[in-house]
Amino acid sequence: MFLLLVIATVLTLASTVISTGLLIPLYAWPGIDAWNTIYDSIAAHPSIPFYLIINPSTGPGNTEYPEDVFITAIAKLNSFPNTKVLGYTYTKQGTRASSEVEKDIAAYANWDTYEEQNIRLCGIFFDEAANGADPSKLAYFQKLSRKSKSSSLSTVVFNPGVKLVADVAKWFAAADFIVEYENTYANWVARAPDEHFSASGHYGKDAVILNLTPENADIDDVVQLAKDMGLGAIYLASDGNYMSLSTVPKVAVAVAQSRSARQGARPIVQLSIENS
Template sequence: MFQILSVLVTVLAFASIAQSTGVIVPLYAWPGTDVWNTVYESIAAHPSTPFYLIVNPSTGPGATEYPEDAYITAIAKLNSYSNAKVLGYTYTNHGSRAISEVESDIATYAKWSTYAGTDISVAGVFFDQTPSGEDPSFLPYFQQLSSTTKGSNLNTVVFNPGVKIVADVEAWFAAADFIVEYENTYTNWLALAPSEHFSGEANYAKDAIILNQTPADASIDTVAKLAKNLGLGAIYLTYDDNYMGLTSVSKIAVAVSQRRKVKRRGHSHQ
């Protein structure tokens, strides 16, 4: 009974913040030697902000049944926070990778929930290198992957084309909980009006953005405020382009967690 109540508390806690703009972190750096400490601290310091943490042991879950000890310790730590969702990374090569291989990765991630002694379960799967929808023949492939994922009790599906969906928009968003419609540099983000990076306002709540090569003097607060005003699902900014550095996480967490200012009759209220 205690375990059931604990699960319900966690579910309700995350449900209460699910409508907030979250922080989506590509946790591609190896977790040993306290590398992920800034992530743990940020999650703990902002309990009302959802965090989506993408773990990537070996361009996917790896060839073993369970991850190595460093990942077991680190993932269990992430799972101790009610506002954190761990997502397993896999890639699709824009729909040309054999679907059986991708589904094997899904099955491995699902298997992690059976690890004895500590909770290393993942909440969903992050599918990298997904297409933009321009070729409609790829849609059934990704609909099947979504169905397989959710049927494996991994209930958060993220597609990452890195660009906006250009066709069958509603079908693509119906198959995913989030779609990363922008993964590119900070400079290129500024080059267009924000709305031009997305396929449509109706799906902003399921949109995620990942900005890389962010200058040290860039205004993370400005990007976060815009994301919240648009109602985007999740954001991330990093100073590098390989996602090994995590020094920006704490700044993003602070910026996203700040209450939105609402202007009324010339006044601004927190």
């Protein structure tokens, strides 16, 4: 006679917490109190990663360090442990001279030498990225990624704004996140979510940015869907040029609620003991 222990474990979707973050184009000028909504949301949700894209002058600008207003604002962002500040640059789908993009990378990296306050950046947001249709562009972006990471700007984000069409695994290997959807809220909800992405195996490194989000939009539903899919980062903006920060608190609360729901769940373990 012996005991045969059969353990069947049923795991719910909520048993694993995926750290979906907020990827926010922080393009509004950081004047007096202009970024307070950002600071307040970051402080209120310390478990959520905030990836914040700053853009002083369609890139870092032509001075050694940014203007004082940016220095103060970036230093405040860096005072929070759950933030990563990314510098904006653009690539024109890989047609901009790589040397020019590398100058932007070097300029952002140099901010780490500023001694009076901490304005160090954590990475680069490469806007207007290619979508893989032209295979020759992959090497261009791989080179930029290596340049960024070797400059201690280790978080690399490519933004084609549409799903990749070729060499998907190689593109995702070169980046920490790829924005495969940057378009309107209306276009997002008009199609099945998986139609916006190239491959489900890369959802954890996928980011989505919805704009022109209506005031009555179901932000909670969109965020919960992103969490269920395991997307790496999400943001919903009310406008098309990202000057308004009015939706930041709503999106942050939705992400926090989704995280709490997942953290609260536990695996269900069933034990069956059979004698013979």
